[in-house]
Amino acid sequence: MIGEGKNHYSRRTVSSPTGRRNMREAAIGAKIGQYFPYALLAAACVILLVSLLHPMKWKQARIEVAEQISPALSTLSLPIRTFESWGEELSLLTNIRAENARLRAENDQLKEWYQTALLLRAENQSLKDLLNVLPEAEQTYITSRVVGDSGSSYVKTLLIQAGTENGVEEGQAVMGRHGMIGRIIEAGPRASRVLLLSDINSHIPVIIEGVNQRAILMGNNDDRLTLNHYAPDALIKKGGRVVTSGIGGMFPAGLPIGEIVSIKNGAVNVRMLSDPEGEDYVQIVERPIDQKVKESLESLKFPPPSISNTEASGAATALPSPSISSDPAHPPSKSPAQ
Amino acid sequence: MMTEFLYEFYLAFARFLKFIGVYAIMGFLSLLSMVQIPLLNIGDARQGFIVAGLYFWLIYRPSLWPAWTIFILGLALDLAGSGLAGLNALSFLGLAMIIKGQRRFLLGQPWHMIWAGFVVAITCLQIFQSLIFAMTEVRLPNPWFLAGNILISSLFYPFFHPLLMMYHRYLSDDPQD
Numbered sequence: 001m002i003g004e005g006k007n008h009y010s011r012r013t014v015s016s017p018t019g020r021r022n023m024r025e026a027a028i029g030a031k032i033g034q035y036f037p038y039a040l041l042a043a044a045c046v047i048l049l050v051s052l053l054h055p056m057k058w059k060q061a062r063i064e065v066a067e068q069i070s071p072a073l074s075t076l077s078l079p080i081r082t083f084e085s086w087g088e089e090l091s092l093l094t095n096i097r098a099e100n101a102r103l104r105a106e107n108d109q110l111k112e113w114y115q116t117a118l119l120l121r122a123e124n125q126s127l128k129d130l131l132n133v134l135p136e137a138e139q140t141y142i143t144s145r146v147v148g149d150s151g152s153s154y155v156k157t158l159l160i161q162a163g164t165e166n167g168v169e170e171g172q173a174v175m176g177r178h179g180m181i182g183r184i185i186e187a188g189p190r191a192s193r194v195l196l197l198s199d200i201n202s203h204i205p206v207i208i209e210g211v212n213q214r215a216i217l218m219g220n221n222d223d224r225l226t227l228n229h230y231a232p233d234a235l236i237k238k239g240g241r242v243v244t245s246g247i248g249g250m251f252p253a254g255l256p257i258g259e260i261v262s263i264k265n266g267a268v269n270v271r272m273l274s275d276p277e278g279e280d281y282v283q284i285v286e287r288p289i290d291q292k293v294k295e296s297l298e299s300l301k302f303p304p305p306s307i308s309n310t311e312a313s314g315a316a317t318a319l320p321s322p323s324i325s326s327d328p329a330h331p332p333s334k335s336p337a338q
Numbered sequence: 339m340m341t342e343f344l345y346e347f348y349l350a351f352a353r354f355l356k357f358i359g360v361y362a363i364m365g366f367l368s369l370l371s372m373v374q375i376p377l378l379n380i381g382d383a384r385q386g387f388i389v390a391g392l393y394f395w396l397i398y399r400p401s402l403w404p405a406w407t408i409f410i411l412g413l414a415l416d417l418a419g420s421g422l423a424g425l426n427a428l429s430f431l432g433l434a435m436i437i438k439g440q441r442r443f444l445l446g447q448p449w450h451m452i453w454a455g456f457v458v459a460i461t462c463l464q465i466f467q468s469l470i471f472a473m474t475e476v477r478l479p480n481p482w483f484l485a486g487n488i489l490i491s492s493l494f495y496p497f498f499h500p501l502l503m504m505y506h507r508y509l510s511d512d513p514q515d
Contacts, residue, residue, distance in 0.1 A: 037405035047424030065417040148372040
């Protein structure tokens with residue numbers, strides 16, 4: 001009965017002009033629906049090609065997405081972290097006696113090292129004073145929580161909950177518990193992305209301590225890194241420490257990265273001191289700024305409160321607006337208070 | 339009259355929420371694939387979470403996953419994960435077309451056959467993505483690494499299947515009942 005009714009209804013709609021129009025529209029709709037997935041496939045191919053040719057094209061969109069998802073990731077990772085800490089505490093409780101003995105031995109060793117370090121620092125300082133070495137700018141850090149990663153085998157990145165509002169900038173080095181793990185590649189206002197040293201696109205200038213040999217440290221999407229572009233006659237040995245060279249001014253010199261674990265057929269493999277996958281918190285190394293430059297920048301940001309509005313506007317018309325110039329012939333103008 | 343209208347509105351809203359739940363589940367799985375899970379150390383195999391969800395819904399509720407939703411899901415993951423933009427969108431769309439073509443066969447199968455189907459799906463997806471990366475980086479992927487990823491991803495499916503099936507059955511129940 002139901003089937004008959006349906007046939008009668010369809011026959012009736014087809015016979016009328018409105019019905020025919022409806023049928024035609026439905027057929028067009030069905031045809032579009034049939035080819036729509038292919039159109040989307042083509043669009044995905046185009047996006048992929050654009051991403052290959054211009055990787056920076058999607059940077060802003062990535063920053064926006066990271067900004068939006070970082071609070072959700074932070075909330076979601078909370079129970080996972082709680083379980084993790086419970087597990088750690090449980091394992092600590094079971095091994096508490098052995099751990100205590102190990103820590104006592106380590107403490108004794110560290111006390112000896114502490115005395116040695118004090119002596120070396122004093123010696124180093126006196127030698128610097130003798131040579132009149134310019135003091136290095138103080139290093140400052142921003143500590144942030146890791147909220148997520150790329151979730152892909154082919155991209156090694158971390159998402160952290162600190163951004164430009166906290167002083168994070170693109171290019172800054174990121175440290176784990178024991179050494180450098182990567183650098184900032186995208187910085188949004190409240191979230192940033194870290195490209196890990198293990199990513200295949202990571203190449204940084206390093207120096208091998210002891211032999212003072214410069215090289216480039218490259219990622220392999222693996223837990224081992226590779227040293228490249230070192231002198232063929234370099235005396236590289238297993239166990240050598242690899243630190244940042246500071247060449248190029250991207251990172252400060254001397255940040256520890258890893259140690260050489262194997263040398264096979266000229267391929268030098270480096271194991272990172274810090275495991276980036278297991279880091280809950282990271283430290284972002286702020287670029288050292290000379291104290292005088294910092295002070296002048298601060299004064300430009302916050303005009304002195306002693307000047308009244310009318311005075312300030314008068315000064316603004318009389319003097320060019322404060323700016324930082326890299327041209328030595330045109331030094332930056334000073335504020336009236338200076 | 340007013341009570342009736344409110345009741346109808348409640349029913350419609352409840353039905354809407356039930357179906358929104360499907361997208362919420364996929365959103366949750368997508369976020370879960372980006373959270374570090376140090377206890378299990380499953381790292382790179384977490385893509386299996388999303389693929390498991392997508393595979394299930396494409397078999398049991400394909401009408402809820404038209405091509406454009408899959409495209410958006412893939413693109414959002416690409417942008418969130420800092421990989422090649424468009425790669426997940428492309429691979430998910432391709433996978434969806436294959437699964438939709440095979441769903442009549444898969445619907446009548448016992449769950450272990452559906453699991454076998456998932457193993458095939460995740461293998462195809464991982465190999466496709468590896469090939470794309472091999473082409474872009476001019477470097478062959480580590481086959482052991484790839485095999486490990488496929489194996490671990492495949493092992494997730496039996497955990498997700500019963501939960502998703504429960505929700506699928508809940509969707510079939512009318513709120514009026």
